[in-house]
Amino acid sequence: MNCLEFRRLKLAEPRGLPHDALAHMSECATCRNFAAEINDNEERLAAALDVPVPEGLAERIILRRKTGTPVFAKASPRLWAMAATVVLTFAFGFQQWRDAGSQEYARLAIEHVMHEPESFTTARLADPQLFHTVMQNFGGEMQASLGKVRYMKLCPVPEGTGWHIVFETEQGELATLILIPAKRMTSQSEQATVGGWTALARPGGQGYYAVITSSPDTLDKVDELVRQRVRWRS
Numbered sequence: 001m002n003c004l005e006f007r008r009l010k011l012a013e014p015r016g017l018p019h020d021a022l023a024h025m026s027e028c029a030t031c032r033n034f035a036a037e038i039n040d041n042e043e044r045l046a047a048a049l050d051v052p053v054p055e056g057l058a059e060r061i062i063l064r065r066k067t068g069t070p071v072f073a074k075a076s077p078r079l080w081a082m083a084a085t086v087v088l089t090f091a092f093g094f095q096q097w098r099d100a101g102s103q104e105y106a107r108l109a110i111e112h113v114m115h116e117p118e119s120f121t122t123a124r125l126a127d128p129q130l131f132h133t134v135m136q137n138f139g140g141e142m143q144a145s146l147g148k149v150r151y152m153k154l155c156p157v158p159e160g161t162g163w164h165i166v167f168e169t170e171q172g173e174l175a176t177l178i179l180i181p182a183k184r185m186t187s188q189s190e191q192a193t194v195g196g197w198t199a200l201a202r203p204g205g206q207g208y209y210a211v212i213t214s215s216p217d218t219l220d221k222v223d224e225l226v227r228q229r230v231r232w233r234s
């Protein structure tokens, strides 16, 4: 088990870690800290909402993982909007990526996408309203639709938890958008190409966002689209 796998498991099953995950945690201080902060975050969430939080992170409130059926339709909008905010504003440190050099943001975004191929084949939280709220909580005012949302997931990202979104543009092109709550990006943009994927990271909202596509042409178009249709508060 590596650190990335551990983080995925911990986010998905915070209280029910399998044996190999517990073994990894006992040997890895970074993941021990990560686990402790996830547990803290759940407690913060419970306190903020003043309701007992079901087992799991905020995402558990937003969706029902096992069935893939969104439960947010049943929960009050306030509840899940708040859950999303708490999770997004809470950043836990990820020491080994702290000193990431140039192009790391874009490259890490590509690696993230490569580790999650199901994001292109699975429909998950494909809800325009939820997308709108998540963007707003992150500091992005949507001026117009980016396209059809197909997949949304809270994922471990370099400095915390961020939303991983896959959408289809009006031209039928697939694009990934990752919202990362970290305040450290100083350049205007960073670009990377790895294994046929190309990504562009830009500062925006509570941190930065990365757009990832499978071709440089599409990247240019989607980057333009996001810049035209989202106004970022900072």
Ligand SMILES: [Zn+2]
Pocket: 002, 003, 006, 024, 028, 029, 030, 031
């Ligand atoms: Zn680890």
Ligand SMILES: [Zn+2]
Pocket: 112, 116, 153, 154, 155, 156, 164
């Ligand atoms: Zn992801």
